Amino acid sequence: MPEPPIAVAMSGGVDSSTVAALLVRQGHPVVGLTMQLWNQRRLPELAVEGGVPSGPGRCCSLDDVYDARRVAEQIGIPYYVVNFERQFEEQVVKPFVEEYLAGRTPIPCTLCNNYIKFDRFLEMAESVGARQMATGHYARIRRDEASGRWQLLRAVDHTKDQTYFLFGLTQQQLARTLFPLGELTKPEVRELARSMNLAVAAKGDSQEICFVPNGDYAAFLRAYLEESGVPRERTRGAIVSTDGRTLGEHEGVHHFTVGQRRGLGVATGEPLYVIATDSQRQRVIVGGNDELLRPRFFAKDVNWISIAGLAAPMRAQVKIRNKHAAAPATLQATGDAARVEVVFDQPQRAVTPGQGAVFYDGDLVLGGGWIE
Amino acid sequence: MQRFYFDHNATTPLAPEVLETLTSCLGQVYGNASSIHHFGQAAKQRLEAARRQLAVLIHANSNEVVFTSGGTEADNMAVLGVARAAAGPSRHVVTTTVEHPAVLGPCAQLEREGVAVTWLRVGSDGVVDPDDVRRALRPDTVLVSVMHANNELGTIQPVEEIARIARRAGVPFHVDGVQALGKIPVDVEASGVDLYSVSGHKVYAPKGVGALYVRGGTKLAPIAFGGHHERGRRPGTENVPGIAAFGVAAEVAGCNLASEGNRLTVLRDRLENAVAARISGVTINGSRWKRTPNTSNMCFEAIEGEALVIALDLRGFAVSTGAACSSGAVAPSHVLTAIGLPPERARASMRFSLGRSNTAEQVDALVDALEGAVAHLRRISVHA
Numbered sequence: 001m002p003e004p005p006i007a008v009a010m011s012g013g014v015d016s017s018t019v020a021a022l023l024v025r026q027g028h029p030v031v032g033l034t035m036q037l038w039n040q041r042r043l044p045e046l047a048v049e050g051g052v053p054s055g056p057g058r059c060c061s062l063d064d065v066y067d068a069r070r071v072a073e074q075i076g077i078p079y080y081v082v083n084f085e086r087q088f089e090e091q092v093v094k095p096f097v098e099e100y101l102a103g104r105t106p107i108p109c110t111l112c113n114n115y116i117k118f119d120r121f122l123e124m125a126e127s128v129g130a131r132q133m134a135t136g137h138y139a140r141i142r143r144d145e146a147s148g149r150w151q152l153l154r155a156v157d158h159t160k161d162q163t164y165f166l167f168g169l170t171q172q173q174l175a176r177t178l179f180p181l182g183e184l185t186k187p188e189v190r191e192l193a194r195s196m197n198l199a200v201a202a203k204g205d206s207q208e209i210c211f212v213p214n215g216d217y218a219a220f221l222r223a224y225l226e227e228s229g230v231p232r233e234r235t236r237g238a239i240v241s242t243d244g245r246t247l248g249e250h251e252g253v254h255h256f257t258v259g260q261r262r263g264l265g266v267a268t269g270e271p272l273y274v275i276a277t278d279s280q281r282q283r284v285i286v287g288g289n290d291e292l293l294r295p296r297f298f299a300k301d302v303n304w305i306s307i308a309g310l311a312a313p314m315r316a317q318v319k320i321r322n323k324h325a326a327a328p329a330t331l332q333a334t335g336d337a338a339r340v341e342v343v344f345d346q347p348q349r350a351v352t353p354g355q356g357a358v359f360y361d362g363d364l365v366l367g368g369g370w371i372e
Numbered sequence: 373m374q375r376f377y378f379d380h381n382a383t384t385p386l387a388p389e390v391l392e393t394l395t396s397c398l399g400q401v402y403g404n405a406s407s408i409h410h411f412g413q414a415a416k417q418r419l420e421a422a423r424r425q426l427a428v429l430i431h432a433n434s435n436e437v438v439f440t441s442g443g444t445e446a447d448n449m450a451v452l453g454v455a456r457a458a459a460g461p462s463r464h465v466v467t468t469t470v471e472h473p474a475v476l477g478p479c480a481q482l483e484r485e486g487v488a489v490t491w492l493r494v495g496s497d498g499v500v501d502p503d504d505v506r507r508a509l510r511p512d513t514v515l516v517s518v519m520h521a522n523n524e525l526g527t528i529q530p531v532e533e534i535a536r537i538a539r540r541a542g543v544p545f546h547v548d549g550v551q552a553l554g555k556i557p558v559d560v561e562a563s564g565v566d567l568y569s570v571s572g573h574k575v576y577a578p579k580g581v582g583a584l585y586v587r588g589g590t591k592l593a594p595i596a597f598g599g600h601h602e603r604g605r606r607p608g609t610e611n612v613p614g615i616a617a618f619g620v621a622a623e624v625a626g627c628n629l630a631s632e633g634n635r636l637t638v639l640r641d642r643l644e645n646a647v648a649a650r651i652s653g654v655t656i657n658g659s660r661w662k663r664t665p666n667t668s669n670m671c672f673e674a675i676e677g678e679a680l681v682i683a684l685d686l687r688g689f690a691v692s693t694g695a696a697c698s699s700g701a702v703a704p705s706h707v708l709t710a711i712g713l714p715p716e717r718a719r720a721s722m723r724f725s726l727g728r729s730n731t732a733e734q735v736d737a738l739v740d741a742l743e744g745a746v747a748h749l750r751r752i753s754v755h756a
Contacts (some may be wrong), residue, residue: 005686031686080682126752127679128686 005029006178007125007133009117010072010079012064015136017071017200018193019180023134024075025196031130032072032079034065035121037088037112038211043223046213070199080128084120091115093211097224100217100254101235103277104354107165107322108209114168122176132176139163140182140363141174144306150174151306152365157185164322167358167368168303218255237282239266242275242291253277256284259292259350273350293347299340299357299369306364309337316359316366318342320351326360340369375688376734380574380727381523381551381667382692386617387576387728393620394578397613405610406601415612422619426583429622430549430568431559438584438605439615443550443571446584447474449595449606450546450567451517455482456593458514464488466508466543467517468500468529469710474569475517475548476706488512498527498658498711506537516545520552520568524694524707524723525658526667528556535564544590550574550582554625555633555664566590572614576728577621581614628728636726637665639735643724644668646739651746657721658711666726669694671713675720675749683745689738692723 008020010032023030065081072079092111099106117135125133138155139162150171155161169177181189193201212220225235235252248266250256255263260274264286275287297320310333317326327348332341342357351371358368377385386394397418403411405419420434427434440446455465467479469491483489490508494500500518509516516538521528531547538545546567552558554575560568567590572581586592586605598607647654653673672680677693684691694705704718713721724738 031682033682078686080685082678082682123752124676124679124682127676127749128682129748 003029004129004131005031007121007128007130008032008077009121009133009135010034010068011136011206012067012071012200012203013136013206014193014198014200014203015138015181015189017068017136017198018189018196019134019136019178020071020077021075021196021198022180022192023178024077030075030077031125031128032068032077033121033124033128034068034079034081035088035116036065036081036083036085037116038093039085043220043227045223046216046219067200067203074197074199082121082124084116087120088112088116088211093224097221097254099354100221101252101279102354103253103279105257105352106354107356108211109165110168110356113165118169118173118177122173126176132178134178134180136181137162137166137179138181138186139166139179141177141179147308149306149308153182154360154363154365155179155182160186163360163365164319164356164358164368167305167356167365169305170303171305174305221252221254235282237284239264239284239286241272242285242287247272247286250284253279253282253284258352289349292349294344294349294351295347296341296343297351297357298334298372299342300338300372302338302340302367302369304367306361307366310340314366316361318344319356319358319360320348320371321355324348326358331359331366338369373688375690376738377729378689378691378724378726378734378738381526381723381725383573383579384576384727385729386578387621387624389624390577390617390621394613394617397616401612401616403612405612406599415610418612418616418619419610422615422622425619426570426622429553429558429626430570430585431561432568432585433588435603436560436585436588438586438602439610439618440582440584440606441580441608441611442582443472443548443569443574444474444582446569446571446582447472447546447548447550448478449584449592450569450586451475451478451515452482452595453592454515454544454546454567454590455487456595457591460512460514462488462512464490464510464513465515465517466490466492466505466513468492468494468519470494470498470500470522470525470707471517471519472523472548472550474550475519479517487514492518494710496712497662498522498525498707499662500529500534502530502533502537505534509537509541509543513541513543516543517548518545519548519550520558521549521555521664521667522658522707523551524705525669525711526551526663526725527658528552528662528664531565532563538566539564551664551667554622554629555666557629560585560587567592572618572621575618575621575625577618578614581611581618583618632728633665636730639726639730639732640666640668640724642732643726643735643739644670646736647742650739650743657708657713668724668726669708669721670724671717671721672746673717673720674753675746676753677719677722679749680722680745683749684738684741687741687745689741691738692725693719693721694723 006028010016092108096106096108122133138160140153142151144151154163238246239248239250240246256274272286275291276285314331316331318329319326328345330343353371355371357371359366401415403415405415423434423437427437479489492504518529535545544566547565549568550571553570566587568585570583573579601607655671657669704715708718
């Protein structure tokens with residue numbers, strides 16, 4: 001029996017292209033798969049330059065498929081485009097929109113990882129005969145012999161580390177996944193890509209939310225809601241201060257995220273920040289910077305990775321958004337095994353409902369959940 | 373790895389005779405068929421020889437054959453051309469929901485231009501009821517367009533009966549015959565159709581050449597404007613090497629029609645019988661009897677067709693989930709939907725289209741691969 005192939009999720013970018021090329025160079029049979037996740041021709045009002053947004057970092061544009069195919073051809077691997085648009089819309093885009101409408105700030109990348117990349121893609125990989133999948137994520141996976149658990153660790157290149165988006169990975173998923181770039185820095189990856197003459201070596205990095213052109217998520221939501229037939233008036237509401245004064249109006253709570261300062265359209269003496277959003281009453285609550293500080297919060301739907309669970313209160317560093325420097329905290333169990341109370345040593349600014357809370361012990365990812 | 377091709381409805385490899393004609397023409401017959409001199413005449417001779425060869429295969433007069441760039445252009449010429457040539461304050465076109473996009477597209481365009489279109493439904497066997505065509509006809513009906521054989525199912529439509537109905541009503545009848553040519557007998561004279569589209573690359577000729585049969589007297593407005601080529605029907609310097617190759621391919625197809633049809637029927641039945649015997653939860657989509665000899669469309673319960681195509685390709689077998697034109701589409705096949713398959717069954721369906729290169733050994737190997745791949749996929753989808 002020949003060695004089963006490794007399925008590489010190829011986006012057409014430099015990272016996943018390098019992964020595919022590295023695995024081929026190491027002598028593994030490889031099959032390249034590109035996920036078609038979103039039709040860029042939808043929501044044409046968001047398009048720039050004649051129909052399809054141009055420039056780097058879009059999701060599933062024809063150019064990216066073209067690039068991935070070119071790399072596959074170059075390194076001599078079978079290559080296919082698989083269509084997950086239906087699942088992506090159901091499990092990533094719709095929840096993304098609903099979360100915003102509910103006044104939370106979602107992370108679609110985590111949903112995509114949980115439900116598409118490490119679920120549907122892995123299933124597709126196995127369907128076509130692969131036993132393992134590999135992606136261009138910057139993270140490391142290690143098996144802990146003592147506990148028998150698969151552990152997730154931060155990438156060696158902390159500036160590129162993507163573990164914040166990977167806290168939902170299960171033991172079964174980790175067991176079948178390879179992150180060949182976890183030990184490398186981005187400049188090293190680019191150098192490798194160049195040394196292997198990959199056509200995409202000089203391509204720019206992708207943006208965070210792949211299906212939202214130019215990062216303008218408010219415009220995306222507006223267009224998506226319009227397509228879905230949600231009237232604009234339904235989302236309008238008031239901007240109020242923490243002491244209950246009405247300061248202005250807004251077009252919808254989905255335009256605001258906790259900690260936001262710009263774009264409030266309210267002129268007062270001291271700088272104002274979004275403290276919270278209340279989707280029930282369509283209200284945006286604003287206040288001073290110090291009102292953003294929170295000493296503790298609850299995380300729900302917690303997935304434990306490197307440990308089996310909380311036996312006793314545990315010290316950890318907790319990251320509450322991707323750009324946040326993990327802050328020292330104590331994790332406290334609640335009656336619900338999937339719900340954890342996080343108590344910071346120092347209050348943290350802008351604890352935002354809908355974002356992930358990822359628990360670290362140094363480089364080790366203990367687990368993570370969703371901020372309530 | 374040895375590779376076997378079971379996707380002849382998508383396209384076919386060049387027949388050896390065709391390849392020889394193509395390369396020799398490309399090398400030597402470079403004249404413009406409209407030129408007066410020797411070089412032009414040599415090209416013109418090849419062009420007209422090919423026209424006769426194709427006319428013989430479809431039982432037409434050669435002056436009723438117009439060469440095009442392919443089946444899509446032929447379909448567009450017929451549908452748009454007939455509808456736009458018809459005068460009158462209101463116009464109406466009858467077609468079916470299982471047509472190829474090359475017919476659906478121009479019909480939808482006519483709709484946007486204000487022409488009424490009736491989209492006839494088909495039964496679960498994929499066959500249109502001629503009575504439905506009769507009932508759909510209106511005083512302002514200017515065209516009926518129904519395909520001869522379906523690309524996904526292979527099902528054959530009762531074009532002779534529909535032709536009689538259209539003839540009696542005095543309505544021009546167009547048939548998209550792209551998937552019928554070379555697979556089943558085509559007789560435009562006896563069947564009484566007015567326009568018939570064919571494509572070269574489905575009959576072992578190269579891509580980029582096709583033809584439209586236009587019965588003498590049929591009013592056709594041009595869809596492209598330019599020179600007076602093809603009796604003023606289709607402007608543009610003729611693709612002589614491609615057309616000559618198409619002519620040879622038509623001749624070869626005519627010689628082999630009965631014997632190859634029988635051989636492929638046996639092979640196709642061998643495939644279906646072995647699949648039915650060895651793999652559970654398989655049904656044949658569309659009519660089992662009224663279809664082209666080479667085509668089988670089967671539903672493998674609880675399978676994602678896209679995954680099965682890839683798994684088989686990695687084992688060296690080229691098959692498809694349906695029309696190549698709609699690969700990568702999110703929506704399930706419009707043809708399978710039209711015969712009443714729910715989306716999950718449509719997505720679990722595979723098209724096998726056999727051709728000249730296929731042998732009994734290849735079919736047996738395909739069944740082995742299918743059995744393994746389907747079992748593997750079903751194991752995985754249980755876990756997922």
